[in-house]
């Protein structure tokens with residue numbers, strides 16, 4: 001058979017040209033660019049070598065077991081786990097979070113829980129936990145956070161604990177506001193009541209351990225007593241291509257509860273430590289190669305670079321008239337909260353062509369034009385409303401989050417030009 005590989009690839013290149021840029025630091029979400037082309041190339045080569053492998057069966061493809069073992073061991077070390085901590089490699093944060101929930105639910109049931117179990121989590125916990133609640137039939141009980149800081153009082157979580165709680169989720173840090181949840185006191189309360197406590201470090205797990213400012217990370221990892229599981233995505237600050245994350249459990253018994261196994265069908269014996277059956281080992285190999293190449297030193301260097309860039313960006317934004325930081329934050333400081341004046345100027349700016357195209361799905365000029373009407377965070381504080389109001393608040397919140405997302409990633413018009421000018425000045429001054 002013959003085919004025109006050049007033409008096929010040219011067509012793919014054409015399609016790719018319409019995508020947002022994955023390198024160069026202009027897209028502050030979705031992609032996690034190490035800024036090292038040689039590291040990308042190593043990852044691509046590693047992934048290529050695994051192309052025909054099926055990660056389903058590490059007894060047939062023993063390379064998969066070896067890579068997984070090394071990646072989990074490295075993760076365990078940087079995330080404060082001892083000998084008793086075990087884990088897996090999954091396809092991403094969502095899968096890691098789903099597994100944490102299903103495991104906690106099954107352990108809760110095994111301990112005698114009956115009826116519908118509850119997940120207690122700050123409202124800022126990643127939506128993957130709401131997905132898990134829906135899929136695995138748990139109730140999701142969101143705890144409001146401060147609209148000013150995005151943080152939550154430990155007591156607000158602890159007072160909701162009870163025998164029907166199968167899992168408490170805290171984030172390190174939260175995706176929406178980069179706030180560190182009060183992990184130590186919450187985990188201690190969970191331990192006292194025998195409740196599972198998951199730390200969602202999907203975004204922080206591969207950068208917090210290396211962040212230069214230690215004060216930005218009070219006890220948050222597996223060294224904290226009472227933390228029973230933790231998730232950390234390699235396809236974020238592990239700089240790996242999409243499709244790789246690590247869920248860790250305290251203790252083999254917890255990890256075993258994550259597995260699905262059956263011989264009760266006419267096919268092969270099924271032993272799945274994660275949700276997928278047949279799966280790629282490409283991103284796993286890429287992540288493994290990146291860990292080998294960078295080591296602790298390399299990760300620390302890249303984290304240091306990100307910290308300096310964050311400080312520069314922060315200074316530049318602070319210099320924009322009418323805009324400011326709500327508060328310095330660890331790890332992900334790339335979101336700013338516009339003051340009302342800044343919002344007005346953003347709302348009145350027309351967005352065209354390339355900028356509009358670069359906006360994530362669902363964002364349009366029309367949604368941004370309404371941006372000034374309410375404080376983006378106000379919809380989060382929905383504690384005492386009745387159910388009907390909550391649906392409304394959730395809808396409004398989704399809109400506000402979408403709008404905030406647009407502005408945060410792509411400051412428009414005047415602010416954008418000023419930001420550029422200021423950043424330029426800053427760079428020249430530095």
Ligand SMILES: *Cc1c(COP(=O)(O)O)cnc(C)c1O
Pocket residue numbers: 092093094095097126128171173174175200201202203233245
């Ligand atoms: C990214 C992320 C997730 C979900 O991960 P995916 O890899 O997008 O599936 C969950 N929690 C947090 C805190 C995240 O940043």
